Amino acid sequence: MMIRKATLAGLFTFALALQTAGIAVSEPLSHEGMVKAAIEQHIVPHFNALKAAAEPLPAAVANVCKTGSPEVNRALSDQLAKTVVAYAGVDFLRFGPMLEKGRREQLSFWPDPRGYVSRQMRLILTKQDEALAQPGAIGKQSAAVQGLTALEYLIRDEEAPLGPDASARYRCLLAEAIAGNIVRLTSELAEEWEKPGGWAEKMLKPGPENDTYKSADEAAVEVVKALIVGISLTADVQMKPQIDPKIRLKPPYDKSGLQKPYYTATVTSLRHLYNALQLESWLPANRRWMKDWANGTWRTLESSDGAGGRAAHAERDDAPTPREVFDRANALRNMVANRLAVTAKLTVGFNELDGD
Template sequence: MVLAFLALSVNAVAADLPPEPLSHAGMVKAAIEQYIVPHIDALKAAAKPLPDAVAEVCKTGSAEAKRALEDRFEKVVIAYAGVDFLRFGPMLEKGRREQISFWPDPRGFVSRQMRLLLLSKDEGIANPGAIGKQSAAVQGLPALEALMHDKDVPLGPDDAAHYRCIVAGAIAANIVRLTAEVADEWEKPDGWADKMLHPGPQNDTYKNESEAAVEVVKALIVGLGLTADLQVKPQIDSKVRLAPPYDKSGLQKVFYATSVASLHQFYDVLDLESWLPPDRLWMKDWVLGTWRTIEASDGVGGRSPNAKRDDAPTLREVFDRTNGLRNMVANRLSVSAQLTVGFNELDGD
């Protein structure tokens, strides 16, 4: 009876203890296995049918083919929005991120470089790898979007669109190549996932588990900065001249919603809150309220259909809350997790 009572007492005490925080190694493993690799694979899969969709439009010019291409393009943009903030490793190497999605583009490089490319009429652009030697501005999704939505010379079987179709096909194939490269560089033996999961003295990038954990936390901070500074701020600050992402396709709201939902998922996977001491547990409620606010917005000043609050937050509130969450992660949650993320290039007001 005494032993049974002691066992019950120990179990009761254990039940009252807070859960162990996710270790730095566990944080990295969770980030890679639960988020990064699945989303990179989703981008690769979404991009694969793109060349055939372009080819069908150029062959028939039918409304059905055009709708199919728009649908396929939207799926790729949505998948890309889920990994846009992973600006390290394979995305950073060889400028793949800019090649897949050259945005922001405040100086209009996409339109300028596309105009030069179309004037060249060089059909060698269809050769494997040829488009990859051009400016990053004409290699990816924004360049393809520009061709898809050119009302003067729409893609189709007409002679006037012949060279544009060649370029569009080359861009679509290039997007497939780039997304496949990113996936392969993450997942191959001794690839980036292995590099992050096995830090040590011989590792040329991550010497310990904490350095790898800092990398994924910085990605979250960068993502919050991208949403606040590039998607929301231009709408509330007239001094910031920046077209919204994929507005020609009407995908600004979708891009915003996917960006925010993806960052929320990544935040949950990292489980930084498990490191909070008892006197800072209030931060959980603040963070929860912040996610509800930024997810209640449609990204352009209206209310999201999936909002968990009755009203639409103003864009100023969304900007301030997103920035507040960025600072919370960088200066409080990461500190509680014994990680030093330091400044990054996206820290703003």
């Protein structure tokens, strides 16, 4: 007993000495802390940013359809780009409000390897049913014609551009309806997270009466799975088509030239969520090498422009190849799922991409 007391006293003295010397003695971030940090630092701010980016879209479309001047066309293109980039920061949060009612597919129908957007948009434009321009009507149609990808199709159609000409009248009606639907969807997402009894409260107050999360562990697993999904999407959907010619998948929003900004926004958002979760705080001293490895991997992902080039803000002198980015992203996904999550006492299991 005396030895045990001496040992405890020694540990206390050692910890006190570290604190006195200015060296922090930190505890791992709890599962409750992970969820709180993810929601407050990452999820809610990103959905609010998406909502703010989307709100000017209807007016921007209306201005183009009214005047058709180069200035208003550039303004619409810029606003579409801002909204797409903001969406890239939340695309991987495929649970809760994004999952409910199919909002993710409605907001951005990509990837689209079978070309549903162009086929269904052509059909609508052929029929020219003006009932679709009525409030709420477009939101009852196929997800492929409701969101950003459908609006991009109309904005980037050089053969039949939006404008004040009579020939563009129906296209303008449709574009304004889609832009309004995008505003509705982004507003719903932000509201569903923040409202009383909304998804944030559901995750922050798990328990027996909670119909989704019975414990803080389950809520934390949900967020970690979203991080893994995001890394998976970066590797398999953004990078793999660049190294495997058998995969016929166009880059995200390639008609608007947004492949590189989309990639950068995705990686930036993923790392921000990764940092907020502080999974590395659970690592024992003999596994701290994982932190250094992960930092190096994030630097590699951030040094790529997503299309084989070097990012303007890169910390590396060379450009990581698509193969290197793909391999490093896959390795990071495996480390998060099989090492960091396990060390943090979280059982991730499968994610929504398994079996694809």
